[in-house]
Amino acid sequence: MLAILVIILLLIVLVAWFALDFSLGKKAHLQKQEEQTFSKKHAHIQLFTNGTDLFKDLFAAIDQATHSIHIEFYIIKRDNISQQFLQLLEKKASEGVEVRLLTDRIGSLKIRKKAISSLKAHGVQFSYSQIPRLPFLFYTLHARNHRKISVIDGKVGYIGGFNIGQEYLGLDPTLGIWKDYHLKLKGLVVNDLQRQFLLDWKATTKNNLLHESRYFSAQPAGTEMVQLKSTEGYTLERDFLMLIEKAKHELCIGTPYFIPSEKLFNALLEAIKRGVKVNVLIPMRADHPFVRDAAFAYIPTLLEAGGSVYEYYYGFYHAKVIIVDDDICDIGTGNFDKRSLFLNQEVNCYIFDQSFIKQAKETFYKSLMESKQLQLKDLKKRKLLDHVKQAFATLISPLL
Structure with missing residues (x-):
C-alpha cells in the first residue's frame, strides 16, 4: 500500500x-521572441x-x-537522399560557396555526429536549432523550429x-505516395525569406548577418502578390481565424493533423452556418501516434453541422494549405493543429493571385477525388477502444 502511495505521489x-x-x-520564450510580418510583394511562384x-x-x-546557400529544415534523415543532399552541400562549400545549414535538434535526431563533422570539415556552417535545455527542459523539448526555408544566392x-528524407519521395512502404505542397519563389519576396533565415541563424548561433547587403538582392518584382508571415507560437491562431472569417462561399483546408483550437473549430462551425462550403482533407494513414484519434474528437460535430471531411486514400497527405474562396491561398509549414498554433516556429506564405489560387484549388480537388469521404453513420460504428484512444489523444493534443 505504501509503495502505491509513493508512486501516486511521484506521479503528482x-x-x-x-x-x-x-x-x-x-x-x-514569448518574452524573447518577435514575430515577423512582411509586407505584400509581387513574386514569381511555382508549386x-x-x-x-x-x-x-x-x-x-x-x-x-555561386555565392551563398542558406537552408533550414525541420527534419533531415539518415538515408540515401539525405546523404546526397549533405554531400551536395559539402561539394559547394569546397568550391568556396558560403553554405549554412540549420536544422531542428529533435526533428533531425537521426543525423550522425560523423556526418556533422564531415560537413564542417568541408566548410559547411552547421547549427542545430531549438536545443532542449534547462531550466525548462520539458517545454524546450516540445517547442520546435518547424520551418523549411531554402535561399540560393539570395535570388x-x-x-x-x-523535409529531406526517403518518405518524401514516396519510398516509405508504410506511408506510400507522399502528397505535399512546396513553393519556389523568385522576386523581392526572396529577401523576406532570406531575412527570416538570418533571424533564425542569429537566434541559434548569435552570428548577426542581417546587415550584410550581399545576401539581399534587387530582383524583378514578379506578377503574383504574396505575403510571408513567420510565427513563434502565439499568432498563427489569429491568422487562421481571419482566413476562416473571410470565407463567403468556400473554404478548403488540407492538413496532416486536424486538431484545431476551440476558437478555430467554432469559427468553422460558424462558417458552415452562414453558408460556407467547408472541405477538410486529412490523411487516412498516420505518421505519428494518436494524431488521427485526436482528429476524431472534432470530425463528427463538423459533419453534423454540414461540413465535409475526406481522408486521402493512396498514401500520406502532408500538405498545409488553406484556400479561401478565390481570394487567398495559404501554403507554408503551419499545420491546422495545436502544436503549430501554440508551440512551433512556423513560416507561411499567403498568396493573393487568382490564377495561382485556381491551380492550388484544382490540385486540392484532385486529391479529394483520390480520397474517401467520411460519413457520420460510419463514425458511429467505431469501437470502444477507438473512443478510449480518442479521449487520451484529446487530453494530450496540445503536444501531438
Whole structure:
C-alpha cells in the first residue's frame, strides 16, 4: 500500500513539474521572441506537389549556386537522399560557396555526429536549432523550429511542407505516395525569406548577418502578390481565424493533423452556418501516434453541422494549405493543429493571385477525388477502444 502511495505521489509531482516547466518555459520564450510580418510583394511562384520534382529542382539550384546557400529544415534523415543532399552541400562549400545549414535538434535526431563533422570539415556552417535545455527542459523539448526555408544566392527561395528524407519521395512502404505542397519563389519576396533565415541563424548561433547587403538582392518584382508571415507560437491562431472569417462561399483546408483550437473549430462551425462550403482533407494513414484519434474528437460535430471531411486514400497527405474562396491561398509549414498554433516556429506564405489560387484549388480537388469521404453513420460504428484512444489523444493534443 505504501509503495502505491509513493508512486501516486511521484506521479503528482512529475505532472506538477511538467505543468510548471511548460508554463514558465512558454512565458520565457514569448518574452524573447518577435514575430515577423512582411509586407505584400509581387513574386514569381511555382508549386511543387511531388518530392521527386522538388528535390530535382532544389538540388539543381544548389548545384548552380555561386555565392551563398542558406537552408533550414525541420527534419533531415539518415538515408540515401539525405546523404546526397549533405554531400551536395559539402561539394559547394569546397568550391568556396558560403553554405549554412540549420536544422531542428529533435526533428533531425537521426543525423550522425560523423556526418556533422564531415560537413564542417568541408566548410559547411552547421547549427542545430531549438536545443532542449534547462531550466525548462520539458517545454524546450516540445517547442520546435518547424520551418523549411531554402535561399540560393539570395535570388531563389523555397518554402513548404517537404523535409529531406526517403518518405518524401514516396519510398516509405508504410506511408506510400507522399502528397505535399512546396513553393519556389523568385522576386523581392526572396529577401523576406532570406531575412527570416538570418533571424533564425542569429537566434541559434548569435552570428548577426542581417546587415550584410550581399545576401539581399534587387530582383524583378514578379506578377503574383504574396505575403510571408513567420510565427513563434502565439499568432498563427489569429491568422487562421481571419482566413476562416473571410470565407463567403468556400473554404478548403488540407492538413496532416486536424486538431484545431476551440476558437478555430467554432469559427468553422460558424462558417458552415452562414453558408460556407467547408472541405477538410486529412490523411487516412498516420505518421505519428494518436494524431488521427485526436482528429476524431472534432470530425463528427463538423459533419453534423454540414461540413465535409475526406481522408486521402493512396498514401500520406502532408500538405498545409488553406484556400479561401478565390481570394487567398495559404501554403507554408503551419499545420491546422495545436502544436503549430501554440508551440512551433512556423513560416507561411499567403498568396493573393487568382490564377495561382485556381491551380492550388484544382490540385486540392484532385486529391479529394483520390480520397474517401467520411460519413457520420460510419463514425458511429467505431469501437470502444477507438473512443478510449480518442479521449487520451484529446487530453494530450496540445503536444501531438
